[in-house]
Amino acid sequence: MPHHAKARPFTLDELRAYLAEVFPQVWARGDYAIEAVGPMSATVRLVYHPDHLRPGGTISGPAMFTLSDLALYVAILHEIGRVKLAVTTSLTINFLRKPEPRDLIARVRLMKLGKRLAVGEVALTSEGSDEMVAHATGTYSIPAKGDAEG
Template identity: 40%
Template sequence: MPAQTNLKPVLTAAQINLLMETVFPQLNESAAAYEAIDVFPGGCIVRLNAGERHLRPGGTVSGPALFTLADIGGYVCVLSHAGPDALSVTTNLNINFVRKAEAGPIDGHCRILKLGKSLMVFDIDIVAGPEGHTIAHATGTYSIPPQSAANVVK
């Protein structure tokens, strides 16, 4: 399915990172692990700076850490394209793990497949290592609450 082509971001990656520090401080409370790297029409790039706390025995980045990266990719896309409504929530997230990943930067390349008034459907390719191999792929849906001045973070 091709991505939706008529989308324009309303927030930059820097604005998203600042917004997430404000509305979701527990995400990076002990270290700046998750961040928005880039926002562009119809998508974004997010990063997990995977360290010791993200590893399971054997030195592999844990599934929950990669799942969180996929979810953050969707959150960054919905915030950057539908507006800074912090009450947007995940309604579905499905992930397939393809390869193991070691500590270091892990990037999620997220694209919006469909952005409507109440739902956003996206997919994300999670890549790592010097060759940028896919280590996981996820698809998800975010619910966008009805527009209300009370929901929008300024």
């Protein structure tokens, strides 16, 4: 079977349910929504809330950082399945312009998915705009098979 046709461990609904089970504190308030997953990719939304603003009326850096990290996690789990202890080892973000006080969209592309490391990039845009407000790259450590499945 060609690599691009590989069956994924989760459907979109199964992935949403799994993440709500293992990481409920992130999903409880409804700040995040997984909009799409695909081969080596994901789209995750930060639903606008005034709590995400910083002085000056723009979405805060920590909110953008969190969205980037979470979106990478979603894309990786979509590929590798039930691995609770995949963890961020590095995440770098470049803030490019001030995001408007509205939903933010994170589009992830995984660039490498190995047995122990995953590397990806995230493009953040404000809803309704194609201009990036931030660009992030991140690396996740993936535990050995059997060490952290669940």
